[in-house]
Amino acid sequence: MEIFNQLINIVDQNPESILVIRQQTEQRLPSHQHDKAQLLLVYGGIAYLQTNEKDFYIPSNHYIWIPKNYPHNLMFNTQDLYIINLYFPSDGVSGFYDELGIYPVSKLLSEMLSFSEKWQGNYYKGSWEFEFLTTLRNVLSKENLKKFSIQLPTTDDQRLNAIIDHVRNRLREDLSLDTIAQQFGMSVRSLTRLFQTKLHITFIQYLKMLRIIRAMELIKDTDLNITEIAYEVGYSNISAFSNNFQQLTNMRPSEFKLK
Template sequence: MELLSQLINIVDQNPDSILVMRQQTEQRLPLHQHDKAQLLLVYGGIAYLQTEEKDFYIPSNHYIWIPENYPHNLMFNSQDLFIINIYFPGEKENGFYDELGIYPVSKLLSEMLSFSEKWQGDYHKGSFEFEFLSILKKLLSKENLKKFSIQLPTTDDQRLNTITDSLRMRLHENLSLESTAKLFGMSVRSLTRLFQRKLHITFIQYIKMLRIIRAMELIKTTDLNMTEIAYEVGYSNISAFSNNFLQLTNMRPSEFKISS
């Protein structure tokens, strides 16, 4: 809790400044929030942002915009993950800046970040750095990029968490609603209702997202080819794997490999 208090004090001690932090200071901290909005950029791996309602997956070369006073915590596993945090003064803004969202880092944004790669610390109004970063922020809403859409709903239902933990460990198997219900001594109807009531998602949709998330991790952390990865996460058809990957991430697996 002391580390969390220190972080919040550092972020919010100068309400009108823009703060740049390149250390991975928010990793594994409890759910927290700050008065400043946050631009969190991820390079070299996959980060996981947990909120009260969902788990968000942020692949390499993507950023997440976190509105001011939005409870969250960050997790990641990759040793080579590099994160940039830019905290902006809280402002009453509508639309883009009011919503949490994950987007790809565009070529223009990448060039602006490269220009400012040595900046760290607080920058105040009137300084060149402050004005530059303010323009960077305004750019985000003007690019009209498509959101990255993999969001896993969460629940405090212990029985359902036991089921989903089991599913994560058996993605290579032929998972079905019927076999899962039988394994946990439930009827198909009861398991269907449990997913819909607690997670607001179907069993099939949940499995599809789990498989694509696991595929992203394997693309980043292994030398397996796409066919091997497809089989590893439960697809016998490489075309179906590629189409589902595209549907959830807005890119083909091969494109994701290049971007990561």
């Protein structure tokens, strides 16, 4: 809790500053929020951001915008991950900045981050660094980039979480609604209703996202080739795997591997 309190104090102790932190500060902290909005950039792996409603997956070379006072906690499973945190004071911006969203790092944003790569700490109004970082933030809403769309709804329903854990551990198997319903002593209709009522998503949609998330992890964390990864997450058709991967991530598996 001491580290947790220190982080909140560091972020919000200077309400008017823009704060730059280039380290994995927020890993595995309890759910928390800041008076400042947060721009969190991820390189070299996958970060996991949990909120009260959903789990968000942030792949390498992407960023997530977290509005001010938005409860969240961050997790990741690799030490090779490089994270940049920029915390912005509230100064009347709205629209794009009122919503949590994940987007790819554009060439322009990458160049601006490269220019400021040695900056660390607080920057105040009146300094050219403050103006530069404010411009960087303002660029985000002008780029009209497509949101990264993998986000898993969560539930407190113990029965459904047991089913999800079962599915998560057997992704390479031929999973079907009929099979899972039978294994848990339920009718297909009851299982379908459970997913739609508690998660507002179908079983097939949830399974597809679980498989693509696992594929993303394997691409970054192993030396398996794309065909091996497709089979590992339950696809016998490589074309179907590639198409589903692109549908959810806006890129082909081979492109993701290079990020």
